Amino acid sequence: MATTATITITSADIAGDPVNVSKTLTCTKAGSTADLDQTTGLNRVHLRSATQKTLLTGNAEGNNLAAKVYIINKATDPSLFVTVAISAQSIGKLYGGDFMFIPWSQTDTSASLKVAASSWTSSTGDIPVEYALFHEDTDFLTNA
Amino acid sequence: MATTTATITLASTDLLSDELALTTSSTLTLAGNATGVTQASGLSRKTTATVGSVALIDTVVLYRADDYTADGANKVYIKNCSTTPAEFITVSLTGDRATDVHGNADSSLTEIGRLYAGDWMFMPWNASGGTKETFTVTIAATWAAGDTWTFDGVQVVAADSTVNNIASQIDAVQFPNWVSSASGAVVTFVSRWSAADIEIDISEAVPVTASNGTAAVATTVEGTKSKSDIYVKPSVETGITYECMLIHQ
Numbered sequence: 001m002a003t004t005a006t007i008t009i010t011s012a013d014i015a016g017d018p019v020n021v022s023k024t025l026t027c028t029k030a031g032s033t034a035d036l037d038q039t040t041g042l043n044r045v046h047l048r049s050a051t052q053k054t055l056l057t058g059n060a061e062g063n064n065l066a067a068k069v070y071i072i073n074k075a076t077d078p079s080l081f082v083t084v085a086i087s088a089q090s091i092g093k094l095y096g097g098d099f100m101f102i103p104w105s106q107t108d109t110s111a112s113l114k115v116a117a118s119s120w121t122s123s124t125g126d127i128p129v130e131y132a133l134f135h136e137d138t139d140f141l142t143n144a
Numbered sequence: 145m146a147t148t149t150a151t152i153t154l155a156s157t158d159l160l161s162d163e164l165a166l167t168t169s170s171t172l173t174l175a176g177n178a179t180g181v182t183q184a185s186g187l188s189r190k191t192t193a194t195v196g197s198v199a200l201i202d203t204v205v206l207y208r209a210d211d212y213t214a215d216g217a218n219k220v221y222i223k224n225c226s227t228t229p230a231e232f233i234t235v236s237l238t239g240d241r242a243t244d245v246h247g248n249a250d251s252s253l254t255e256i257g258r259l260y261a262g263d264w265m266f267m268p269w270n271a272s273g274g275t276k277e278t279f280t281v282t283i284a285a286t287w288a289a290g291d292t293w294t295f296d297g298v299q300v301v302a303a304d305s306t307v308n309n310i311a312s313q314i315d316a317v318q319f320p321n322w323v324s325s326a327s328g329a330v331v332t333f334v335s336r337w338s339a340a341d342i343e344i345d346i347s348e349a350v351p352v353t354a355s356n357g358t359a360a361v362a363t364t365v366e367g368t369k370s371k372s373d374i375y376v377k378p379s380v381e382t383g384i385t386y387e388c389m390l391i392h393q
Contacts, residue, residue, distance in 0.1 A: 003156035003164065007266050009221060009389070011148035014184050019148070021187055021389065023223055023264050030260065031230040039159060042166065066260060070154060072168060079176040084268065089237055089254040090372065092268030095217055097170045099152055100267040103235070103257025111255070119176075132154070 002035050003027040003134055005068065005101055027134045030066040040133040044074075046126035047082065047117035056113040056133055058087075062106030067135040069113060072099035074128040082129055083118045086111055093118070094129075104133075145180045148172040148391060150219070150266065174393055175217040185390040189225070192233075192378040192386070203236065203253065203375040207390055210273040210337050210370060216393030218271050220374065223264040225385040232258040233384055234377045235265065238370050253375060259386075270372055271392070274338030277367030281314070281349055283307040283329045287357035295333075295349040296321055338370040 006024040027036040040056075047053065056069065073082045075096035082094045087110045094100060105111065117127045149171050156164040172181045195201055212218055224233045236253040259265060281293075287310055291302045296319045302310045307329040315326035322333045335342055344361055351359035378384040 003154070003159045005264075006151075006153040006155075007221070007264055008151040008153075009148065009266075009391075010151075011146055011184075014146040014148050014180075014182065014391070015186060019184065019187070021221065025263050028229065028260065030258070031232070033229050035159075037159065039164075041160070067257070070152070072170075078173055078178050081176065083270075086237075086254050086256065090270050090272065091237065091256065092218065092270045093175070093215065094268055095173065095175065098172075098217075098219075098268060099150070099168060099170055101152055102265045102267050103259055103263060105234070105255045105257045107255050134159075 003039075005070075007101070027068055028066065029136050030064060036066060036068070036134045036136060038135050038137055042130055042132045044128060044130045046128050047115065048120060048126045050116055050118050050120050052083075052085065052114045052116040054112050055115045055129075055131055056104070058106045058109050058111035058113075060106065060108045062135065063108065065106070065136040067104040067106065067133060068101065069104045069131065069133055070099065070101050071115070071129065071131040073097065074130055077124070079119060080117075080124055080127050081119050082127055083116045085114045085116070087114065146182045147180050148184075152266070172219055172391055173217060175215065181217060181391055181393060183392050185388075185392075187387055187389045189385065189387045192376070192383045194383045195381045198381050201378060201381055203377040206374045206376050206388060207269070207271075208273075208337055208370065209238075209271040209372045210276070212269075212271040212390070213393040214272050215270050218269040218390065218392040219266065220269045221264065221266050221389045221391075222259060222376070223387045224259040224261055225387055226261040229261050230379075231384050232260045232379045233386055234258050234379070236375045236377070238373045238375070252369075269374065269390075272371040274340070274368040274370045275365060276338050277335040277342040277344070277363070278365035279333050279344050279361055279363045281311075281331045281333070282360045282362070283310045283314075283331070283357070284360065285358045286353070286355040288354050291351070291353040291357055293349070293351045293359055295319065332364070335367060339367050340369045342367050
């Protein structure tokens with residue numbers, strides 16, 4: 001059940017020489033070569049509030065297990081950003097078109113991933129966000 | 145304007161009953177507009193230090209928020225170059241969590257996640273620093289050429305007896321951990337990094353004068369810790385090699 005994620009970062013002119021970074025990872029369970037076998041699938045939400053909302057709820061049973069999160073701000077207006085946070089700790093802002101792919105330690109129930117459409121107003125329209133979680137079975141008894 | 149593109153492809157033929165094939169590209173731009181980012185750290189590679197035991201492993205600051213634009217459209221790439229599946233790097237931010245992380249006593253950090261062997265991550269980073277400690281030194285009373293003032297490992301020898309000139313002399317020196325400015329006989333020092341545990345007094349900023357010259361120290365701004373420095377911590381005492389790159393405003 002191999003799931004791979006490939007990142008390619010390229011630029012011909014951000015430095016004196018071209019930048020070309022390309023890496024592929026295979027999503028595996030913590031500390032092993034066994035493939036991650038669970039996913040939420042690709043989800044889509046429309047944010048219409050500057051209030052922080054929970055995108056993925058931290059599950060303490062996921063502590064020490066492997067999980068990968070993909071989030072993308074699908075707004076086409078570059079000024080519309082979404083603030084991503086772990087609980088109250090802000091990670092950064094995804095501007096229109098930006099994506100992120102991070103490991104996620106569900107250290108406890110306070111480790112929920114939250115988003116806020118901080119730049120939203122009634123005149124900007126909704127900010128669409130898509131996300132997916134790839135993870136292990138959080139039931140240790142069946143996490144073979 | 146530079147054009148930098150990040151592309152991600154997520155693929156699986158057997159995770160689901162239908163094929164997963166997702167590819168999206170993002171042109172990295174400045175916050176809130178379509179102008180391309182123009183600054184990057186370049187791809188760097190480093191192996192964490194070897195220590196005597198797992199208990200001695202500590203976190204390493206990868207990027208300090210104070211060095212970059214707060215709330216800019218900064219992007220961080222980190223890769224664990226290990227090929228041993230059990231070896232991981234824990235990536236954290238300076239945090240405000242009250243609870244321990246993975247049972248360790250580093251409750252001030254917010255753990256983002258663990259990069260296992262071969263894993264990479266790509267994320268936005270708000271680079272929110274804290275408040276830099278600020279204090280003043282006022283050169284006063286009677287000074288003479290040859291009197292000294294010592295701080296931060298640097299000694300300044302007065303060239304003459306004029307207090308304003310001595311303040312200017314101090315300001316002209318480059319201090320390892322502070323930046324300075326002078327106005328009249330007062331020199332203002334600002335720490336290079338945010339921190340909550342700095343408190344400078346006369347025992348650390350020491351005048352030695354032949355007469356009754358003084359250099360009173362007064363804290364004007366109390367520092368606070370940075371809000372989002374990025375930390376990495378290897379899981380093994382033998383060190384793990386990682387690569388990283390910061391593209392930023």
